[in-house]
Amino acid sequence: MSQHDSTAVLLLAHGTPDVLGEMAEYLGKVTGGRALPQEVVEELQHRYAEIGLRETPGAEAPPLTRWTLTQAHLLEQALAAAGHSLRVYAGMRNWHPYITDVVAQIRADGITRLIAVCLAPQNSRTSIGLYRRALMAALDADPAAAKIDLTFVEEWPEEPALIEAFAQRLIAVYPRACSDAGTTLPILFTAHSVPCRTIMTGEASIAGARPGTPIQATPDPYPVEAKRTAALVFEIAAKEIPALKQWFFAFQSQGVAGGPWIGPTVEDTLKAMRDEGHTGVVLQPIGFLCDHVEILYDIDIAFTETARTLDLRLYRPESLNDSPLLAEALVDVVISNLDPSPQTLNLEPQTSAA
DSSP states (O other): OOTTTTEEEEEEEOOOOSSGGGHHHHHHHHTTTOOOOHHHHHHHHHHHHHTTOOSSOOSSOOHHHHHHHHHHHHHHHHHHHTTOOOEEEEEESSSSSBHHHHHHHHHHTTOOEEEEEESOOSOOTTTHHHHHHHHHHHHTSOTTSOOOEEEEEOOOTTOHHHHHHHHHHHHHHHHHHHHHHTSOOOEEEEEEOOBHHHHHSOEEOOTTOOTTOOOEEOOOSHHHHHHHHHHHHHHHHHHHOTTOOOEEEEEEOOOSSSSOBOSOBHHHHHHHHHHTTOOEEEEEESSOSSOOHHHHTIIIIIIHHHHHHTTOEEEOOOOOTTOHHHHHHHHHHHHHTSSSOOOOOOOOOOOOOO
């Protein structure tokens, strides 16, 4: 078996239930087994129902699952076109296809080297750390199994093709939105919020350090990386559309249970924009790579209604989904990690909330 034949790529994503009746079990996966109040379960069932999830399986998978599997397929094709015949798998942390099951298939296929890429370009310990733990647990589940060398890509928020992909989506909608609104519109970039404790108590130990080595507190990079992605997207788009002059940033989809989450929220930001005299906004989420409940419900339904009550017109660029530029970005990420030695991973305790 050649080196390429024994090397593969694993795309990691959050996962989503297939039917409404799986919501409570799914949320238990998200929270690490912590039960949520029934009203929270019912609220999330409502949101998923609004974007098309039903009580029985439909003709196609839910958007997140469908687009993630599509992105894996497109990446495999793009890698082959670039001269790298690598198999690409997709595994979910919280639902089918589970990371554990996909790793079992990877072993069965004879893979000895794995490049894992999270489909969340900005690195947050809440999400990326949990993906890493889930993957390492799956790789270590069978001590007798052959070792798989792992390269784990923690972040890629400034990947040029990723920035270009978002910028082109924005450029495609902006002139039409301004024409419809009858005015030049500002941009509101968003990324998924995370619990405040993630940012406030982030800690990282030095891999390979001797026992007793002091823990080194480090800030979580997520807020900085998210805003950096937004700034780069705006810069590229403004070069093509000189009318683009102003952008804002907010964190969306704060958890419906648990402690405080980072802001500012989209709702507060929309109100502040209205108070500044704006009559519309183009909202582009730059922390999501495909349609899911945070896009199809939180933005297209909830935020659109909030904007309406504020007498604002809200427009959203198309999600990346099957964007060739996204596939190109992932190709660049994979190729840049083909040669370096596999990483030794130091696992830190992680928590999450819904």
